Amino acid sequence: AQSVAQPEDQVNVAEGNPLTVKCTYSVSGNPYLFWYVQYPNRGLQFLLKYITGDNLVKGSYGFEAEFNKSQTSFHLKKPSALVSDSALYFCAVEGQNFVFGPGTRLSVLP
Amino acid sequence: GAVVSQHPSWVICKSGTSVKIECRSLDFQATTMFWYRQFPKQSLMLMATSNEGSKATYEQGVEKDKFLINHASLTLSTLTVTSAHPEDSSFYICSARVLSGRPSYEQYFGPGTRLTVT
Secondary structure (H helix, E strand, C coil): CCEEECCCCEEEEECCCCEEECCEEECCCCCEEEEEEECCCCCEEEEEEECCCCCEEECHHHCEEEEECCCCEEEEEECCCCHHHCEEEEEEEECCCEEECCCEEEEEEC | CCCEEEECCEEEECCCCCEEEEEEECCCCEEEEEEEEECCCCCEEEEEEEECCCCCEECCCCCCCCEEEEEEECCEEEEEECCCCHHHCEEEEEEEEECCCCCCCCEEECCCEEEEEC
16 A cells, blocks of 8 residues: 655744755555645645656756655755745655645744 | 636535535546545545546545535536535545646646535
């Protein structure tokens, strides 16, 4: 069975500092990995995906993620956080089904 | 980019009534649409997978007679919550998978519908 873990419920970072939101996964075969962001009372917005190719994936709004097969991780990163990045972030994996992680709430403090 | 709309964006209904939520792919055709439910401060829970022209596949624990799903065309899927009760109050989100010449593993999400049952 496939699963996604986001070990941190909450991440706080000061504006201008780099941010990392962690994600680890478990899936048989080659994983298809995604990051989505959700603002209050809104649907999910696609940030980026890894299907194949370069391990470093660049996405929307300056976000990027690094696929690490040996560590089964797909951490989301951004070099310089903005207050407007504050939201709920979901990692997801597609194997047999599409499975979301529990979400990590990011708060960027001014 | 691919846009998915949901209607209504929010609805309040009385206990015992039925509510229909529409999910439309506006600028693309979607062979598959998904319905999710999200409780406050929780992740999305997949309720069912809907393929155009066929019966929906429900996840374990989801009552198919309570949550009726119809996928009548490649751009429209509907979720009807029948005989709604307060415990059905939630945020319902649909998503659509793009139909294209090559496999596409990306889902496009609607903005969600907030259902409150009084």
